Amino acid sequence: MNGTIDTSTLSQLDRSHHLHPFTDLGRYSKDGGRIVSKAEHIYIFDSDGNKILDGMSGLWCCNLGYSQQSIVEAVYNQLQELPYYNNFFNCSNQPSLEMAKALVDVTPDQFTHVFFTNSGSEANDTNIRLVHRYFDLLDKPQKKIIISRKNAYHGSTIAAASLGGMNYMHKQFTGLSYVHHIGEPNWFSDGGDLDKAEFGLKVARELAAKIDQLGEDKVAAFIAEPVQGAGGVIIPPDTYWPEIQRICDERDILLIADEVICGFGRTGEWFGSESYNIKPDLMTFAKAVTNGYMPLGGVMVSNKIADVLMADSDEFAHGLTYSGHPASCAAGLATLEILTGSTIIEQAKTTIGPHFQARLAALSDHPIVGEVRGRGMFAALELVKDKSSRERLAPDAAGAVFCRDTAVASGLMIRATGDAMISAPPMVCSVEEIDILATKLEAALDKTAQHYGIA
Numbered sequence: 430m431n432g433t434i435d436t437s438t439l440s441q442l443d444r445s446h447h448l449h450p451f452t453d454l455g456r457y458s459k460d461g462g463r464i465v466s467k468a469e470h471i472y473i474f475d476s477d478g479n480k481i482l483d484g485m486s487g488l489w490c491c492n493l494g495y496s497q498q499s500i501v502e503a504v505y506n507q508l509q510e511l512p513y514y515n516n517f518f519n520c521s522n523q524p525s526l527e528m529a530k531a532l533v534d535v536t537p538d539q540f541t542h543v544f545f546t547n548s549g550s551e552a553n554d555t556n557i558r559l560v561h562r563y564f565d566l567l568d569k570p571q572k573k574i575i576i577s578r579k580n581a582y583h584g585s586t587i588a589a590a591s592l593g594g595m596n597y598m599h600k601q602f603t604g605l606s607y608v609h610h611i612g613e614p615n616w617f618s619d620g621g622d623l624d625k626a627e628f629g630l631k632v633a634r635e636l637a638a639k640i641d642q643l644g645e646d647k648v649a650a651f652i653a654e655p656v657q658g659a660g661g662v663i664i665p666p667d668t669y670w671p672e673i674q675r676i677c678d679e680r681d682i683l684l685i686a687d688e689v690i691c692g693f694g695r696t697g698e699w700f701g702s703e704s705y706n707i708k709p710d711l712m713t714f715a716k717a718v719t720n721g722y723m724p725l726g727g728v729m730v731s732n733k734i735a736d737v738l739m740a741d742s743d744e745f746a747h748g749l750t751y752s753g754h755p756a757s758c759a760a761g762l763a764t765l766e767i768l769t770g771s772t773i774i775e776q777a778k779t780t781i782g783p784h785f786q787a788r789l790a791a792l793s794d795h796p797i798v799g800e801v802r803g804r805g806m807f808a809a810l811e812l813v814k815d816k817s818s819r820e821r822l823a824p825d826a827a828g829a830v831f832c833r834d835t836a837v838a839s840g841l842m843i844r845a846t847g848d849a850m851i852s853a854p855p856m857v858c859s860v861e862e863i864d865i866l867a868t869k870l871e872a873a874l875d876k877t878a879q880h881y882g883i884a
């Protein structure tokens with residue numbers, strides 16, 4: 430353990446002074462939580478010495494695990510050389526310009542420029558600033574509306590949470606009036622009797638209907654994750670994305686791909702946009718870009734938009750003190766070096782990814798599993814009481830919470846999202862480690878079925 434403070438003292442300090450993100454604060458102040466004190470490869474260790482296989486890569490960010498020494502050294506060396514300088518007012522620094530070039534090299538061809546932020550949320554705020562500025566400069570100032578989707582996750586600042594479609598978040602703040610939502614391509618929950626292909630077209634066409642209702646002259650952009658991550662690893666039907674692309678192209682609507690989870694290999698390609706063959710105008714990244722070791726996010730900007738912005742003689746009045754922070758960019762460069770110099774992304778498509786998907790797909794025979802879906806290195810299992818009616822296992826998603834707690838107690842960190850179990854393990858897992866994950870998950874499903882009296 431790296432600390433000298435015992436668990437009960439740590440827990441007391443935590444409960445007394447620390448307001449936790451996305452946490453039931455009342456309960457936490459009474460019961461506390463787990464204090465993670467070190468990590469190695471794909472394992473985290475808590476302050477009581479429990480070793481837990483991290484089936485979530487932190488928060489979908491430590492895709493290369495916790496022992497990437499070259500990233501640590503790159504940050505350390507950068508802090509020695511130039512710990513900080515900003516990119517405002519005609520200044521720059523070498524790591525940020527090298528990182529910009531490295532990102533342009535690994536992202537699809539249309540992306541020529543990068544705007545750096547510290548997080549995915551700020552990057553999505555930046556998307557709105559870029560889109561509004563772009564249409565202002567094109568003399569279409571009435572184009573301000575952004576269309577997003579129900580159950581999307583785009584971050585937690587006011588603008589990013591407005592773009593998001595999580596009801597439980599919207600209940601707690603007032604969203605931006607120029608953000609509108611359409612349905613999500615969630616066949617398991619919304620597909621009813623339609624087959625997946627029909628359903629994909631039907632939800633995609635909600636975009637056309639919404640644009641026509643609001644007026645093409647008022648709608649600026651559509652934002653979506655290629656695969657919704659936090660919403661429950663919602664794999665869209667194959668018909669969905671081609672139709673969305675067609676609708677955006679036909680109507681002069683910018684397409685923003687939020688690649689914060691999909692990006693850097695999670696789908697088995699470098700970017701989810703490549704997996705689904707779409708051509709976004711803007712692309713949000715964060716999380717895995719530094720393997721989670723340093724805060725860094727940003728927006729990839731296509732030449733179509735960059736050309737307009739750079740023809741402007743006014744200042745682009747947006748930026749963050751740490752936009753292009755040298756140490757974060759050094760971490761990003763080291764991360765991209767690992768990805769470009771290895772077969773890790775290819776393995777997510779051809780070996781480890783298919784093994785992970787096959788092991789989880791085998792669980793679809795389990796009595797409480799209604800659907801297994803996934804792609805590359807992430808997947809979801811829907812828990813049900815009745816497979817054919819898709820009736821949920823328990824009210825208020827309690828079944829998934831029970832299953833998660835059981836898995837964590839057995840040494841597997843996994844997430845419960847609604848009624849689904851979610852896993853996005855580090856892409857550096859071995860075949861044997863995927864087997865351990867699947868075995869622990871199956872044991873947790875067995876105990877959950879037992880708990881709810883389902884044989």
Ligand SMILES: *Cc1c(COP(=O)(O)O)cnc(C)c1O
Pocket residue numbers: 547548549550551553582583584585654658659687688689690715716726
């Ligand atoms: C996590 C996430 C964000 C927000 O990123 P932060 O760094 O937490 O602000 C945005 N979009 C998606 C798809 C995400 O998963």
